[in-house]
Amino acid sequence: MNKFLILFIIAGLITPVFFASAITGTIDGTNKWAWSDQxxxxxxxxxxxxxVQVDDDDIIGYAWSPNYGWISLSCLNNGSPCSTSWGIKNAxxxxxxYAWGENVGWIDFAGVFINTSGPDIGKFHGAAxxxxxxxIQFDLAxxxxxxxxTTTWTxxxxxxxxxxxxxxxxxxxxxxxxxxxxxxxxYDSGTLGCHLNCTFDTSSCIGSGGSSHNECSARRCISVAxxxxxxxxxxxxxxxxxxxxxxxxxxxxxxxxxxxxxFWHDVNISNPCADINQDGKVELTDFSIMLYWxxx
Numbered sequence: 281m282n283k284f285l286i287l288f289i290i291a292g293l294i295t296p297v298f299f300a301s302a303i304t305g306t307i308d309g310t311n312k313w314a315w316s317d318q319x320x321x322x323x324x325x326x327x328x329x330x331x332v333q334v335d336d337d338d339i340i341g342y343a344w345s346p347n348y349g350w351i352s353l354s355c356l357n358n359g360s361p362c363s364t365s366w367g368i369k370n371a372x373x374x375x376x377x378y379a380w381g382e383n384v385g386w387i388d389f390a391g392v393f394i395n396t397s398g399p400d401i402g403k404f405h406g407a408a409x410x411x412x413x414x415x416i417q418f419d420l421a422x423x424x425x426x427x428x429x430t431t432t433w434t435x436x437x438x439x440x441x442x443x444x445x446x447x448x449x450x451x452x453x454x455x456x457x458x459x460x461x462x463x464x465x466x467y468d469s470g471t472l473g474c475h476l477n478c479t480f481d482t483s484s485c486i487g488s489g490g491s492s493h494n495e496c497s498a499r500r501c502i503s504v505a506x507x508x509x510x511x512x513x514x515x516x517x518x519x520x521x522x523x524x525x526x527x528x529x530x531x532x533x534x535x536x537x538x539x540x541x542x543f544w545h546d547v548n549i550s551n552p553c554a555d556i557n558q559d560g561k562v563e564l565t566d567f568s569i570m571l572y573w574x575x576x
Contacts, residue, residue: 305433306432308429309325312430315417317415318414322344323343326342329342329350330342337369337370339354339368340356342357343379349381350382354366366378381413392407402430404429441478451474462482470486522557540556556570
């Protein structure tokens with residue numbers, strides 16, 4: 281065999297080792313929620329169904345609104361060429377273009393970007409907007425469990441564990457712990473470290489060692505140190521019925537109506553399910569929804 285042909289074949293085999301290639305990222309299984317001031321929580325990482333994929337050009341897949349149903353992120357979802365081109369475009373982390381929901385219409389992602397470096401790498405920031413959804417916030421004034429939406433995508437490929445720079449999905453990298461410490465990990469004190477595989481080393485932390493109970497908070501099932509009155513196992517245990525079954529007993533009756541009246545016009549709604557349409561108020565609209573689905 282010609283020696284130049286042999287060298288050409290060898291070069292073709294080893295080239296991928298030296299040149300990073302673009303990868304397709306997915307949405308983190310925990311950090312997958314964004315908040316709309318008009319329609320409530322939106323899940324970008326639901327399983328099964330969402331299948332969101334992020335690459336250097338597009339974001340495809342679906343997001344799920346418990347109140348308004350599916351939101352398509354691209355016309356490419358059906359796997360064939362688009363008759364009319366639309367969808368979310370990705371230019372080195374700066375997003376543009378539109379998503380579409382049958383019940384919410386067009387959603388403009390021009391105000392959203394993905395952090396491409398540092399401890400926040402992979403996190404979505406900014407807000408998408410639409411006439412029905414209002415503002416879909418990826419940066420919440422008060423951060424909630426499961427936010428912000430985070431992807432494994434990085435421009436041109438994933439980061440390298442061991443370079444002292446956190447890149448998703450690394451928890452830490454060498455001396456780079458981000459903003460984490462023993463206290464933020466649920467301990468009383470101590471020195472947080474980083475394993476060689478870029479996961480946190482809590483062996484030198486002192487104290488309780490984290491949480492042992494699950495409670496509902498902002499429609500999510502999270503770990504807490506002390507059990508309360510809204511214990512749960514999974515996120516769906518914390519989801520509210522959009523028809524008005526506030527106490528989740530399978531009926532919409534006088535008990536639910538009594539709960540709704542208790543929180544009527546209350547600005548501090550300790551039971552978020554009383555706000556049936558999730559607009560931040562318990563008022564006539566919520567009562568109308570309950571009355572429509574009344575079972576007695």
